[in-house]
Amino acid sequence: MDTVAIAGVAVLVLLLLGALLLYNGMVRARNTVDEAWSGVDVQLRRRHDLVPNLVEVVKGYAAHESSLLTQVTAERDAARAASDAQAASPAETALAGDMRALLALAEAYPNLRASKNFSELQSELASIENNIVAARNIYNGNVRRYNDKIQSIPGVLIAGPAGFAQRAMFIAEESDRQPVRATLVL
Amino acid sequence: MTPPAPYEQFEREAEVAARARYGKAQVPMFVVGGGAGAVIGALVAKDERVGSGLAGAAIGALLGIGLYFLLVMLKKRADAAANYTAAWCAEHGWQVLGDGHEVANGPHADSGHNPQWRNALTGPLEGLDVLLYNFSYYTTESSGKSSHEEEHPFRVLRLAGPQLPVQTLSFTTRGMFGKIGFADSLDSTFTSQRVVDLESVDFNEKFKLEVHDTADEIWIRRVFDPQTIDALVRGDLRFPNIHYWDGCFWLWESGHYEARQLDEMLVWQLFGAEAIKHLARIERA
Numbered sequence: 001m002d003t004v005a006i007a008g009v010a011v012l013v014l015l016l017l018g019a020l021l022l023y024n025g026m027v028r029a030r031n032t033v034d035e036a037w038s039g040v041d042v043q044l045r046r047r048h049d050l051v052p053n054l055v056e057v058v059k060g061y062a063a064h065e066s067s068l069l070t071q072v073t074a075e076r077d078a079a080r081a082a083s084d085a086q087a088a089s090p091a092e093t094a095l096a097g098d099m100r101a102l103l104a105l106a107e108a109y110p111n112l113r114a115s116k117n118f119s120e121l122q123s124e125l126a127s128i129e130n131n132i133v134a135a136r137n138i139y140n141g142n143v144r145r146y147n148d149k150i151q152s153i154p155g156v157l158i159a160g161p162a163g164f165a166q167r168a169m170f171i172a173e174e175s176d177r178q179p180v181r182a183t184l185v186l
Numbered sequence: 187m188t189p190p191a192p193y194e195q196f197e198r199e200a201e202v203a204a205r206a207r208y209g210k211a212q213v214p215m216f217v218v219g220g221g222a223g224a225v226i227g228a229l230v231a232k233d234e235r236v237g238s239g240l241a242g243a244a245i246g247a248l249l250g251i252g253l254y255f256l257l258v259m260l261k262k263r264a265d266a267a268a269n270y271t272a273a274w275c276a277e278h279g280w281q282v283l284g285d286g287h288e289v290a291n292g293p294h295a296d297s298g299h300n301p302q303w304r305n306a307l308t309g310p311l312e313g314l315d316v317l318l319y320n321f322s323y324y325t326t327e328s329s330g331k332s333s334h335e336e337e338h339p340f341r342v343l344r345l346a347g348p349q350l351p352v353q354t355l356s357f358t359t360r361g362m363f364g365k366i367g368f369a370d371s372l373d374s375t376f377t378s379q380r381v382v383d384l385e386s387v388d389f390n391e392k393f394k395l396e397v398h399d400t401a402d403e404i405w406i407r408r409v410f411d412p413q414t415i416d417a418l419v420r421g422d423l424r425f426p427n428i429h430y431w432d433g434c435f436w437l438w439e440s441g442h443y444e445a446r447q448l449d450e451m452l453v454w455q456l457f458g459a460e461a462i463k464h465l466a467r468i469e470r471a
Contacts, residue, residue, distance in 0.1 A: 035385050039412055134416035138386040141419065145387045 019158055026155060026164050029146040033167050036139035037085060040170060043132045044079065044092060047099075050128065051076040054102060054121050061112035062105050072098045085139070086168035093171075099125065140169045193446040196266040196273070204261035212254050219250020267445035271307070274448045280309025280316075287319060292342055293429070293438045298323035300335075305443070311452075312459040314347040318451055320442040341443040341451070345435040345458055348466035351405055353398040354379055355430040355465070365391045384410055388419045409465060425461040426454070435462055 055069050075095040082088035103122055106113040113119075147166050150159035158164075223246015227238040275282050283306035295301060306319035319342055327336045356379065370381040379396040384407075397406060417423035429436045437458050443451050 029387070032385065032387050039385055043412075131412060134412035137416045137420070138388075138412055141386055141388040 018154070022155060022158060023162060026146075026149055026159060026162070029142070029149050030164065030167075032142045033139070033146050036135070036142045037170075040085075040132065040135040040139050043128055043135050044088065046128050047095070047125070047132065048076050048080050050121060050125055051095075051099070053117075054099065054125070057115060057117045057121060058102055058105060058112065061115065061118075062109045065102075065105060068098065068101060068105075072102060084168070085143075085170040089168070089171045096129075136170045143167045143169050191273075193266070193270055196270040197262060200262040200265035200269065201258065203265060204258045207261065208254060208257050211257075212251070215250035215254045216247050217250075219253070220244070220247035222246050223249065270445045271305075271448065274445075275307060275309065278309055278311075278452075280307050282306075283308055283317075283319075289317070289319065289321075289342070289344065291432050292319075292321060292344065293436055294321065294323055294338070294340060298325040298338060300324045305445075311345075311455050312463075314345045314459055314462065316455055317344040317346075318342070318443070318455070321438075322442070339442045340438045340440060343437040343451075343455060343458060345437070345455070345462060346433065347435075348462065349433055350430055350466060352401040353431070354396075355398070355401070356394070356396040356428075357425055357461070357465075358394045358427040360392060360394050365394075370394075382406055382410075384415055385412075386415050386419060389415050392419060409467060414464060423464070424457070425464070426457045428458060428461050428465075430465070435465075 051072060055073060058065065059069055072095070075091065075098055079088065079091040079095045082091045103125070106118065106122075149155045150164045150166065155164075220243040224239045224243035226246070227240070227242015230238060230242070271282060274280070285302075285304045285306070287303050287306035289295065289303060289306075300323065302322045304320040304322075306317065308315070308317045310316065320339065321342050322337050322339045324335045324337055326333055373396070374380040378399050380399055380401075382395045382397055383390050384395070395406075395410070414423065418425065426437055435458060437454065439454075
């Protein structure tokens with residue numbers, strides 16, 4: 001074998017090794033995205049689980065608000081059905097907005113505001129919302145790094161053929177960015 | 187209790203005291219230095235005894251005065267540091283342990299040779315028992331035929347209080363190269379500590395979290411929950427480089443602290459105490 005052939009084989013081996021490392025790096029990055037999404041998902045499910053309780057409590061004091069209550073329940077079902085960040089973003093934004101509207105009802109219904117159950121649900125929701133924000137930031141950070149990896153050279157050369165698709169961020173609409181107010185009921 | 191006066195005031199007072207102490211020696215040192223210089227000058231240059239003697243006397247007198255000022259300066263520096271440290275400790279309810287307070291399990295205590303512990307202070311802070319000290323070890327550096335002793339100075343903080351349910355833990359900010367997976371793997375393989383990868387890539391790139399091999403994974407996840415991870419990554423929460431072993435938290439930086447930096451050391455301690463509250467999950471009021 002002449003020198004050129006040996007050099008060619010060496011270059012080929014190095015390229016294969018590089019591609020292998022790159023591929024493994026992308027797999028790891030994709031797994032961290034999935035891991036972070038499961039963290040978001042846990043918090044979203046906690047929020048979903050809170051909806052029936054919140055609806056029940058509000059119904060006891062503000063039965064006139066049935067349309068809002070029905071809407072929140074429907075949005076909760078839609079949000080539960082979302083399987084990934086892209087589908088979950090609008091559904092969760094709508095749900096969060098209407099849950100905030102439910103909490104705001106306390107301003108109009110003093111008995112609701114004075115309810116111990118309501119105030120407990122309110123503070124639990126505030127805690128869940130904080131966890132969602134943190135989990136979402138972590139998820140979006142991982143997605144950004146993963147997308148950077150598969151869209152930039154040399155990752156882009158093997159991302160397509162190897163089936164690494166771009167991931168969507170979990171976007172918060174403007175209303176979702178506002179913190180939930182946990183009112184202290186005395 | 188009144189806070190201690192500025193360090194500069196202690197320096198001024200120490201200078202006055204030092205001048206008072208060595209003031210009587212000023213003229214004798216001038217005269218003795220001049221006389222000695224004249225004799226040496228005359229002996230050294232035999233041909234020009236008078237001229238050389240005068241020159242020697244002048245140089246000797248100057249050296250005598252220089253020696254006086256050196257003595258005053260050294261005394262002033264030592265007294266100002268000691269007095270300020272004593273006043274600072276009195277204000278904070280601390281105690282001066284001084285030099286030679288050996289901390290055998292401290293950072294770098296096994297490194298090099300001739301370990302030296304200096305300027306140890308101890309006292310309470312935020313419910314913790316604090317020990318602050320300067321530490322140096324020495325190594326012999328050789329270049330060609332010559333060799334010299336190289337000092338490696340550190341200031342060390344030991345904070346004792348809450349116990350963690352792990353044997354060892356280490357939280358450090360990574361350097362400019364970020365995470366190097368291979369180096370982390372080597373660390374985990376050849377030491378009794380393992381590098382923990384949390385769910386945030388940004389966190390893992392920015393920080394290195396190491397725990398003892400036997401550490402409980404659930405405890406780690408409970409301490410480093412999503413809110414803590416996010417706050418650390420965003421910089422809303424800051425931890426110093428902090429280590430835990432033998433039931434104590436340890437912080438150290440390169441270089442000795444000086445008495446005039448005691449308030450800066452207090453900030454450093456508070457920084458460490460805040461991190462400990464998070465690590466030990468102590469609820470803040």
